[in-house]
């Protein structure tokens with residue numbers, strides 16, 4: 158028997174930070190081989206899907222003006238991909254409420270794709286297994302499978318092959334959002350260029366970091382945070398050095414560029430310290446705005 162699904166539903170999906178991002182060689186398909194540890198953070202986008210006459214997209218909230226509302230939008234592509242695969246009409250109204258910074262290195266677009274995929278599958282009564290959803294998610298973007306899953310996970314391949322990782326307790330973060338976004342392909346290209354002319358730092362194995370995450374001790378995790386894309390993001394936005402320095406001076410345990418940036422993520426000892434670091438950063442004028450968040454949190458979920 159079919160469960161009753163309303164004509165409209167809302168799915169929320171989390172932002173991510175890469176605790177470890179080791180970038181390997183460029184593959185023949187143009188992607189880089191990754192070893193990465195993702196953590197989902199309590200900063201969300203909400204995607205509301207309603208049955209409609211035609212496929213349409215509406216975006217509100219943080220940075221909405223910079224999100225495409227044409228068929229290139231990842232949430233629209235998710236709905237179309239699912240409809241094509243199951244021979245359905247993709248006529249849905251997609252309304253995205255942004256809470257995740259746009260072009261910030263926190264998988265905002267991937268969160269929207271994961272939410273739209275799960276939402277459309279639910280609205281259309283497609284009783285898809287996790288592997289089926291994961292397979293479609295991976296065709297949409299490297300981070301989309303993680304946005305579906307959430308928690309903490311080791312990602313390999315181009316980031317889409319996931320193994321859940323043990324994480325104890327809650328980690329507390331302050332996020333410094335930049336004035337200008339960064340394009341992910343441009344950051345990867347810049348890393349390739351830096352590697353041609355020099356020897357930027359490499360993250361190495363994530364094993365020690367995974368043990369630190371499992372211990373739940375932020376003091377143990379802090380010195381192990383590593384991101385191979387950080388040198389490239391700093392090369393494209395040198396002002397981020399000041400932001401990273403200001404976070405450390407404000408009392409963070411560690412600061413790192415999140416994914417391809419330019420958001421800077423600061424690990425803090427507890428929730429109070431995260432608020433304190435946030436207010437110092439806001440006062441220092443080194444970023445557009447700040448957020449506090451904790452992780453790990455769940456992946457995309459239909460709101461009841």
Ligand code: C5P
Pocket residue numbers: 187188189190191297298299300314315316341342343345
């Ligand atoms: O998979 P996604 O569409 O999110 O990737 C965006 C871009 O980031 C890719 O087109 C590629 O330039 C770069 N990328 C990469 N290696 C990865 C993931 C992303 O080079 N593993």
